[in-house]
Amino acid sequence: MDNNILLDVANVRRSFPRPGGDELLVLDGVNLRLKEGEIVGLLGRSGSGKSTLLRLIAGLARPQAGTLTYLGNKIDGPASGIAMVFQSFALFPWLTVLENVQLGLEALGLPEKEIRTRALETIDLIGLDGYESAYPRELSGGMRQRVGFARAFVVHPNILLMDEPFSALDVLTSENLRTDLIELWSQKKLPIKSILLVTHNIEEAVQMCDRALIFSSNPGHVTTDIAIDLPHPRDRADPRFEDFVDRIYVEMTARRIERQRNVAQVGVLPDTPITRVPTSTLWGLIEALAAPPYDGTADLPDIASDLQLEVDELFPITEQMQMLRLGDMEGGDIKLTPMGKLFAESETQIRKEIFQRTLVANVPFAAHIRKVLDERASHTAPRRRFIDELEDKFTEDAADETLRAITSWGRFAELFSYDAESEVFSLENPT
Numbered sequence: 004m005d006n007n008i009l010l011d012v013a014n015v016r017r018s019f020p021r022p023g024g025d026e027l028l029v030l031d032g033v034n035l036r037l038k039e040g041e042i043v044g045l046l047g048r049s050g051s052g053k054s055t056l057l058r059l060i061a062g063l064a065r066p067q068a069g070t071l072t073y074l075g076n077k078i079d080g081p082a083s084g085i086a087m088v089f090q091s092f093a094l095f096p097w098l099t100v101l102e103n104v105q106l107g108l109e110a111l112g113l114p115e116k117e118i119r120t121r122a123l124e125t126i127d128l129i130g131l132d133g134y135e136s137a138y139p140r141e142l143s144g145g146m147r148q149r150v151g152f153a154r155a156f157v158v159h160p161n162i163l164l165m166d167e168p169f170s171a172l173d174v175l176t177s178e179n180l181r182t183d184l185i186e187l188w189s190q191k192k193l194p195i196k197s198i199l200l201v202t203h204n205i206e207e208a209v210q211m212c213d214r215a216l217i218f219s220s221n222p223g224h225v226t227t228d229i230a231i232d233l234p235h236p237r238d239r240a241d242p243r244f245e246d247f248v249d250r251i252y253v254e255m256t257a258r259r260i261e262r263q264r265n266v267a268q269v270g271v272l273p274d275t276p277i278t279r280v281p282t283s284t285l286w287g288l289i290e291a292l293a294a295p296p297y298d299g300t301a302d303l304p305d306i307a308s309d310l311q312l313e314v315d316e317l318f319p320i321t322e323q324m325q326m327l328r329l330g331d332m333e334g335g336d337i338k339l340t341p342m343g344k345l346f347a348e349s350e351t352q353i354r355k356e357i358f359q360r361t362l363v364a365n366v367p368f369a370a371h372i373r374k375v376l377d378e379r380a381s382h383t384a385p386r387r388r389f390i391d392e393l394e395d396k397f398t399e400d401a402a403d404e405t406l407r408a409i410t411s412w413g414r415f416a417e418l419f420s421y422d423a424e425s426e427v428f429s430l431e432n433p434t
Contacts, residue, residue, distance in 0.1 A: 009161055009197050010037040010060065015069035016222075017055055027398055029055050031222040033069065037162065042188065042198040044208035044215045046255065049315050050276075050401075052223030053201045057164045060199070061087050074161070083111075086160035086195075088151050090167040094139045100126060100150050101135040107158040125157040128192065130183060145176035152184070159194040166201045182236070185211055189235045203315045205255075205304070209247045210237050217254045221275050227254045245304070252303045253335035255314070256321070271371040272392065276401035277326075278319040279408040282415050286354075288320050289329060292339050293347035300338040323408075327361045359416035368393075369409050373418050376430050386426040 015033040018026040029052040037043055045053050058064045059071055062081040071078040073085065086107070094103050101122055108118040126135055129149045139147050148168060155163055169177035187193050202208050208215045209231055217227035231247055238244060291310065292301055307317045321337050324330030329343035339347065346357050363370045372389060376382050386406070393402035410428075413419045420431045 007038045007040070008036050009039055009074060010035075010199075011070075011072040012036070012056075012060070013070050013072070015056070015059065015066045015071060017052070017059060017064070017066045021398065028222040030059075030066070030224065032224045035216060035225050035228075037197050037199055039161075039196045041213040042200060042211055044200045044202055044212035045218055046202060046205065046208055046215055046251065046314075047218030047223065048220050048318065049203070051218050051220030053218055054166055056223065057087065057166050057199070057201060060162075061085055061164055084161040085164065086155040086158055086162070087164040087166065088148075088155050088168045090170055094147060094150055094154075096139050099136050099138055100131060100142075100153075103139070103150055104153045104157050107154055111158065121157055122153075125153045128187065129153045129156065143176070144172050145180055148172060148180060156194055161196045163195045163198045165198060167203065168200075169207065170203070181207065181211060185235055203313055205248055205251050205314055206239065208251065209233075209244055210239070215247075215251055217251070229254070248304050249302070249335050256303065256318070256332045256335065271367040272396050273366070273368055273405060276397050277323070277405045277408040279404055279411060280319050280323055282411055285320055285323060289324065289339065289343055289347050292330070292337065293344060299344060300336055303332075303335050303337055306337065327358075327365055329361065355415065355417055358412070359418050362412050362416050362418060366409060366412070368405075369413055369418060372409070372413065372428060376419055376428060382430040384428045386421075386428065389428070 012033055012035045015030055016028075017030040018028045021027050033052075033056060035043075045056070047053055055064070059066055060073075060078065062078050062085070065079070073082050076082075095106075098106075101119075104122045104126055105118050108121060113121075123135065126132060129152055131146065131149055131153065134142065134146065139150070142150070148171070151168070169181060172180065184193075188198075200208070200212065212231055215229045215231060216225045217229070218224070219226045229247070229250060233241070233243055233247070288306075288310070291297065291306070292299060297306065303317065303321070306312075307314070310317075312320075321330060321332055324337070324343065325332055328340055329346055331338050331340055342357065342361060346354055349357065363373070368389075372384075375384050375388070390402055390406055393405055396402075397405060410421050414421060420429050421427070422429070
């Protein structure tokens with residue numbers, strides 16, 4: 004094995020039991036290597052298993068198949084030399100900053116004097132000198148996350164795992180913390196050898212990482228490895244920076260679009276869970292695309308920036324436009340279809356008619372609900388009738404989210420009605 008390889012993940016598989024007795028496959032065939040001296044970003048949709056993979060690497064869970072090797076040894080439980088920073092600050096509120104940072108060292112059984120010295124040095128390194136006696140409630144979100152970083156740094160890990168560490172912070176605070184972290188890394192002041200970062204922010208990955216791994220879902224696995232060979236500090240206005248952002252957008256959309264086009268619809272159940280997006284958000288993006296300066300076609304990074312949307316907010320909208328044949332994604336661009344343009348130009352009632360046609364034609368489960376209602380003498384059906392079908396394929400949460408999305412579409416299209424209080428579908432309103 005290459006002596007520079009700290010971590011080797013080979014053909015890892017992980018699933019979870021479902022209420023019906025079968026299993027939900029979350030990860031399958033996951034392969035990646037982490038070398039000394041690099042920051043690697045892991046990008047993918049929510050629910051694709053990225054956080055599950057971090058837990059496996061940290062030794063907090065075990066895979067059903069495949070191997071995870073750290074410094075040549077199989078990971079079998081928490082490994083010394085691997086630390087994690089979480090999205091939530093995960094601090095003990097009854098402990099001071101110093102006490103929170105010292106926790107990891109106390110677990111190592113180090114002498115009290117060394118524990119205090121290392122903790123104070125790390126607090127100073129991360130920019131919290133003077134706050135040693137403060138409690139988490141006295142700190143801002145950015146400062147609390149700095150304590151989380153300090154607690155991870157103080158044990159001098161070989162690998163630092165970061166699970167969306169900046170996502171709970173406001174834009175300015177997260178940018179400041181990212182910049183400070185990269186500066187410390189570039190100056191070799193951090194007592195760590197490599198970083199594996201889970202993020203949904205493509206620009207964050209390009210700003211920080213040496214490689215970006217694109218993570219697909221259902222089940223999760225690495226599909227693309229992109230080397231980002233830009234010197235630090237990186238300028239967002241640099242054309243090369245923008246080129247990498249564009250390339251990652253293209254890779255993340257192309258894989259999913261290809262799957263949508265190639266997977267034949269079997270029965271009425273959706274191929275993958277559907278994320279509920281407010282109809283007003285979907286219509287808003289269609290209207291924005293139809294108007295200048297886009298005039299029907301937009302570069303995804305540009306419209307994401309203009310509308311201040313993160314990847315996890317933008318992709319569900321564009322994918323639903325694709326599903327409903329109101330838009331199409333190609334090469335990192337989103338383009339309105341002729342039906343999408345007609346929708347944008349029409350008044351509300353015509354929009355409802357257009358949407359009803361495209362919903363019935365392209366979302367079989369919506370048509371299925373309507374068919375069941377048409378066939379029943381009462382023209383009603385309980386919600387449980389449909390959620391049970393979805394739960395045969397998806398988790399309880401995913402089934403609920405999918406039915407909520409389709410219900411919202413059906414209501415707007417006046418394809419069927421739904422009473423949330425009685426949890427009953429009906430044909431009360433449709434014409």
